[in-house]
Amino acid sequence: MKLEDIQNPQFLKTYSNEQLTMLAKAIRDFLIEKLSMTGGHLGPNLGVVELTLALHKEFDSPKDKIIWDVGHQSYVHKILTGRADQFDTLRQFKGLCGFPKRIESEHDVWETGHSSTSLSAAMGMAIARDLKGTDDKIIAVIGDGALTGGMALEALNHIGHEQKDLIVVLNDNEMSIAPNVGALHNVLGRLRTARKYNKAKEELESLVRKIPAFGGKLASTAERVKDSLKYLLVSGMFFEELGFTYLGPVNGHDFEALEDNLKYAKKTKGPVLVHVLTKKGKGYAPAEMDATGNWHGVGQYKIESGESIKPEKQTGPSYSKVVSDTLQKISRNDDRIVVITPAMTVGSKLVDYGKEFPDRLIDVGIAEQHATTLAAGLATQNMKPVLSIYSTFLQRGYDQLVHDVARQNLNVVFAVDRAGLVGADGETHQGVFDIAFMRNLPNMVIMMGKDENELQHMVYTAIQYNNGPIAVRLPRGNGSGVPMDEEFETIPIGSWEVLKEGNEAAILTFGTTIPLALKAWEILAKQGISVKVINARFIKPFDEELMLSLLNEGLPILTIEEAVLQGGFGSAVLEYIHDGGFDHILVDRMGIPDCFIEHGSVDKLLNEIDLTTEAAVERVKRLVNRKTKKGLLT
Known part of the structure; x- marks a missing residue:
């Protein structure tokens, strides 16, 4: 079967482990090839191929809800739910999103991009399920790095207390975006080496079941022995103390082990945590050997060597x-x-x-x-x-x-x-x-x-x-390659900088939109329109002296910002003008409109929202024309 022909994951129900192994290799090859051209989160996805296949084989998405924490490891899930043919557009303008997206598929039941949200969302879905009286399974897949987030710990506490039927799959690859830190990371380290505990616990349970008329004091004694065994072999069974049934550690690349534990988790009442050990970047040597997180998210690269393909535009330091x-x-x-x-x-x-x-x-x-x-x-x-x-x-x-x-x-x-x-x-x-x-x-x-x-x-x-x-x-990306001063200087707090002089209008901007404003100044100058361009480098506080000089001159003002307009820099300018009694001053604002901006190249996104030099030129011309019409302010 070609990956592009997959419409939903139901076909996995009949697949043998041998077929699953062949499919896993095909998916890895597909991801390595496609991401070499588009970039994306390669390491996390190579690590969860078997786990994703096992989840979709064992559960019935979208009836059963699979929730991906952070979501950067959902590419395999997207392939299995009918989106392999869109991977040439991954993370590109109007293309396939790099994170779960509810409008893309009914199988994407939770949108994310920030970590540590899956457990809270899963608990909400479990409560809704029980109130509605349905029997769907709720499965949250969370990484060991995301588990350190405060929300995740709050949710673990609540889930353990309420004892809802809910499965947490802990995808433990010992590395998130960077090497993990903290006491919880150390707890997981001890659990990774605690296989003896699970074997001993199973043997004890098997022995107890063979005893006739098991109950009463004997039962409570056996439970205490199990607890003692737990503390003897594992230093602090963190999750069981929180009220979870703990299963693992499980080899996350072994289909048989995954199937056995997921089946057991399905039958177990109350919250279950399946601790799965995976190898981030598995199947691609450069990503497997990555110790610094460089293969977590990548740009274009050469498949043979893993060498990154740098964009030609990078002239200055990041x-x-x-x-x-x-x-x-x-x-x-x-x-x-x-x-x-x-x-x-x-x-x-x-x-x-x-x-x-x-x-x-x-x-x-x-x-x-x-x-x-x-x-x-x-x-x-x-x-x-x-x-x-x-x-x-x-x-x-x-x-x-x-x-x-x-x-x-x-x-x-x-x-x-x-x-x-x-x-x-x-x-x-x-x-x-x-x-x-x-x-x-x-x-x-x-x-x-x-x-x-x-x-x-x-x-x-x-x-x-x-x-x-x-x-x-500071923005993402690299600088323009300007000369760097050897000695540091203190910039007066609240001071702005006049970059270009003019007497018919003023453009106030800062950061990444300054080149846009300077290009607009150049075009307007050729058309005989004189515009002052100001580097409004302090968004708060204002340069009141310079601002008052603009207002006293009566110059129309255009503000430009690569940030939301509501409550942004332009709003601050309007507030200042209104509070100072300069309501006759004409003001226009350019920035991010009242919507969430989706994925794509920054240049295409800026064009999409009309945050361009051409738009700035037209807006300045409109401001100047309005000012020249006697008393016409609208």
């Missing part, structure tokens, strides 16, 4: 590396600095920082809430914590940002990575909300540089700032 290198240099003379990351050491380019300052790089795992309040705690002790975090993941620590950092006006630096559109990872990862959710917080400073050189000065400025929390936004 913005993440600029932040990391700057922090590394400053830390040599400032022992207050402590850098915190929630499992993004590789993604945020902090590996070299960690090598030089191993005691001052703290990877807390997938635990953004903890990371934020940890930074606050450090700040109370006159340290200078820097939380390096993706914009889309900072959302997960929002209450802590409000309550623990901003409210106490603590000196925490937020290096907000992947701010703006990120492209192929799609709507769950677009960093477009952080301005809106940070701008309304008292004490908060927000800034974004026009290029990699200004970014390094902003990082330095943030470290020197001692009047509360400060956020430095």
Whole structure:
């Protein structure tokens, strides 16, 4: 059978283990070939091929609900549910999403992209099932990295207490986006080596069943012996103490072992945890040998060697590396600095920082809430914590940002990575909300540089700032290759920069949209329209002196931002103008509209939402034309 001919997973019911093995190889070959052209999450998917086949053979999707935590390991699931013929469009504009997507298939019962949500969702579905009186099975597949997330632990606690029929498959490959950390990781390590416990427990149960008239004191004695055996052979049976029946560890690449344990899990009442051991990247040597997480998510690569194919446009260093290198240099003379990351050491380019300052790089795992309040705690002790975090993941620590950092006006630096559109990872990862959710917080400073050189000065400025929390936004990708100053400079807080002079209108923008504004200025100048372009690098606070000069000149204003319009920078400009009594000033805004932006190349996404140079030119011309018409403001 060709993979492209698969419409649903029902055919697996009749497959032998030998046929499943052949199919697993075909799927791996397919993924290695397709992702070499499109990029994507290769390592996680190669690791769950057998597990996904076993789940779809044993359960009846979509009647039975299979929920993929994070979702970056759902490619095999997509192949088995009729989407193999769409893989040439994976993560591309209007193409197949790289995460579960409910509108794509009835088999995608839960949309995700952030970790640690599957257990809460599964519990909700289990409660709904029981209220409706149906008999569908609920299966949540969660990785060992995602299990460290606070939501997952909260859900485990609730599931264990309620004793709902629910199956948790713990996909344990000993590595999430980065090597896992923490006490729970150590618990799993002990469980991986605890096969003797399960064998001994089974033998004891078999022996007890042979005793006539089993009951009473003998039964309770046997249970105590089993408990003692558990503690003797396994140091802390974490999941059983939470109320789960624990099965495993199971070889996640052995169809017979998977089938036996999944069948047993189906028959068991109450919550069951099936601990499955898998090899991330299995079947492709470069991915199997990956110890740093580089094959977790990849761009295009050469299949034979695994060598990545770099885009030709990369002329400057990555913005993440600029932040990391700057922090590394400053830390040599400032022992207050402590850098915190929630499992993004590789993604945020902090590996070299960690090598030089191993005691001052703290990877807390997938635990953004903890990371934020940890930074606050450090700040109370006159340290200078820097939380390096993706914009889309900072959302997960929002209450802590409000309550623990901003409210106490603590000196925490937020290096907000992947701010703006990120492209192929799609709507769950677009960093477009952080301005809106940070701008309304008292004490908060927000800034974004026009290029990699200004970014390094902003990082330095943030470290020197001692009047509360400060956020430095930086986009995904590489800089333009501008010269980098040797010495760091402190940028005055709230100061803007005039990039181009003009007297008919003003464009206020920052970060990634500055090249767009400069190109618009050039086109407008050729058409005889004089426009001032301002690098509004401080989103909060404003450069009030420069802003007032624009308002006093009566210049129409166009704001441009690669962030949501609602509550964003443009909204702040409107508020300032209204509050200052300058309601006669014409203002137009460009930015992300009121919708979630799906996956695709950033250029295509910008065109789709009309965030382009051509649109900026037309909007400025409309503003200028409106101003020249006497008293016509609408």
